Amino acid sequence: MPQSKNMARLTEDMKRELIAVIGAMKDPRVQGFLTVMRVELAPDLSLARVHVSRMGAPDTTAEAVAALNRAAGHVRSEIAKRMHIRKAPEFRFIADDGARYAAHINELIAELDGEKG
Numbered sequence: 001m002p003q004s005k006n007m008a009r010l011t012e013d014m015k016r017e018l019i020a021v022i023g024a025m026k027d028p029r030v031q032g033f034l035t036v037m038r039v040e041l042a043p044d045l046s047l048a049r050v051h052v053s054r055m056g057a058p059d060t061t062a063e064a065v066a067a068l069n070r071a072a073g074h075v076r077s078e079i080a081k082r083m084h085i086r087k088a089p090e091f092r093f094i095a096d097d098g099a100r101y102a103a104h105i106n107e108l109i110a111e112l113d114g115e116k117g
Helices: 005-024 058-070 072-083 098-116
Strands: 034-041 047-054 090-095
Touching: 005 034, 005 047, 005 072, 034 098, 047 058, 047 098, 058 072, 058 090, 072 090
Parallel strands: 047 090
Antiparallel strands: 034 047
16 A cells, blocks of 8 residues: 655654754663664554664674663653654664665675776
């Protein structure tokens, strides 16, 4: 089911605010090159699945996701304050290896370019 224009805009606004909230957290497991890849909002705005990725070892991404899931209540209240919404969705953070996969593809392309030249 395609998203409406308003839902897509709300999703992008929420993603921007999530990046700011996560960046301000002082937990060492969350700090570093942590990227919010995408946000999936439920149609009734009760749940938001946040796909996060981190460059580096896969176990550090799992630690960051565990820390974010523990701090989901804090993130929810901060998002509600920043976006001026009465009821923020419940956040579930999910590890995503998209950034690592993109880096791997770039290495393969560079390797192929090196073989041509």
